[in-house]
Amino acid sequence: MAQIMIRLNTLSEVKEFNAAAAQIPGDVDLRSGHYCVDAKSIMGIFSLNLSRGLTVESATMTEDELRKHFAAYLAE
Template identity: 45%
Template sequence: MKSVYISLNSIEKVKQFVNLINAYDSDFDLSSGRYIIDAKSIMGIFSLDLSKALRLDIYNDSCADDLITALKPFITEPN
């Protein structure tokens, strides 16, 4: 498992992120504080505090490096 922190501070970024991550056949979780949701769920993402960095957990190591490269515009430092 690999983890990165991402920023989804606009509706457009959330849409782009969900479209990108749904192209991968794997499981991903987003967490903010004690809340953990399925990263492929746009409704779940909007239930999180998007003003803070979110931790993305990637459970498939075979696609992790490719996905992290594709997510460069979203990657940020933890708050």
């Protein structure tokens, strides 16, 4: 399972991230601490603490593919 760290700082970034996640075949999870939600669910994303870094996980993509797909949201 591939993982990357991201940050979602604005409402528009959350919407854009959600749309990008919807384009990925298979499951895409978003983790914040002990909580894990479906990254394709806008309501799930908003239930997380967005002030912290988030972890994106995908079983169908490599880490490099995830980095390219979500390059705009990578945590530095």
